Amino acid sequence: MALRMRTHTEYDFQHVEELQRVVSKAVTASVTKRSRISSAAWGVCALTAMTFMIARGFSMIFAVILGALGLFLIARSLFYYKFVTFGILQTMDKEVTGSDYLLEKSYMLVTNPKSSTQYAYSDCYRLLETEGNLYYIMKNGQGLILDKTNLKGGSVDELRDWMEGKCGKKAEWMGKKK
Numbered sequence: 675m676a677l678r679m680r681t682h683t684e685y686d687f688q689h690v691e692e693l694q695r696v697v698s699k700a701v702t703a704s705v706t707k708r709s710r711i712s713s714a715a716w717g718v719c720a721l722t723a724m725t726f727m728i729a730r731g732f733s734m735i736f737a738v739i740l741g742a743l744g745l746f747l748i749a750r751s752l753f754y755y756k757f758v759t760f761g762i763l764q765t766m767d768k769e770v771t772g773s774d775y776l777l778e779k780s781y782m783l784v785t786n787p788k789s790s791t792q793y794a795y796s797d798c799y800r801l802l803e804t805e806g807n808l809y810y811i812m813k814n815g816q817g818l819i820l821d822k823t824n825l826k827g828g829s830v831d832e833l834r835d836w837m838e839g840k841c842g843k844k845a846e847w848m849g850k851k852k
Contacts, residue, residue: 678776678777678778678827679776679777679825679826679827679828679832679833679836680774680775680776680777680825680826680827681774681775681820681821681822681824681825681826681833682772682773682774682775682821682824683772683773683775683807683819683820683821683824684771684772684821685763685766685770685771685772685773685819686771687759687760687763689807689819689821690759690762690763691755691756691759692804692806692807692819693807693809693817693819694755694758694759694762695755696802696804696809696817696848697809697811697815697817698755699848700800700802700811700846700848701800701811701815702815706754709754710751710754711751713747713748713750713751713754714747714748714751714752716744716747717743717744717745717746717747717748717749717750717751718744718748719744720740720741720743720744720747721740721741721744721745721748723740723744724737724738724740724741724744727740767788769787769788770786770787770788772786773785773786773818774786775818775820777833777836777837777840778792780794780795780840781793781794781795782795782810782818784818793810793812793818795837795840795841795842796841796842797812797813798810798811798812798837798841798842798843799811799812799813799843800843800846801837801838801841801843801844801845801846802817802845802846802848803834803845803846803847803848803849804847804848804849805849805850806821806822806823807819807820807821807822808820808822808833808834808837808845809848810837810841820833820837
């Protein structure tokens, strides 16, 4: 390994969506499942109520509103990660479009245009990996995305070995089947 490995991650839709999928699958699976089922169930209820209102001759305006709400909730259930990602990107600071990660001996230094933060390797709750990224997940559910395609100062295998050694966690494969 070179003196220090570093990488840069852009917080674009693709990266944030994959982070949501990985965290949902590995950390918050039951919450995600409950949310998706709830959205689908409420969507079906709204469409059923719309059908009932049309059959009974109630106001078409309310029936159309219920139909639109039902379709929205079903779409939210089917495209859950896209909706969550869109919401997260709307709340993110527009000046922070990405971060640089510098792997130091006892911590990871994360810098962006707004701040610089140190994350101790010992704070890693889970270490997750996909085809393009390595995810450092903390107990509070926050995840840091280390983009493997922008890695400098070492190979992907060296990055994985370094993170596993420093975090004391084995990287769990969360990508497509190997």
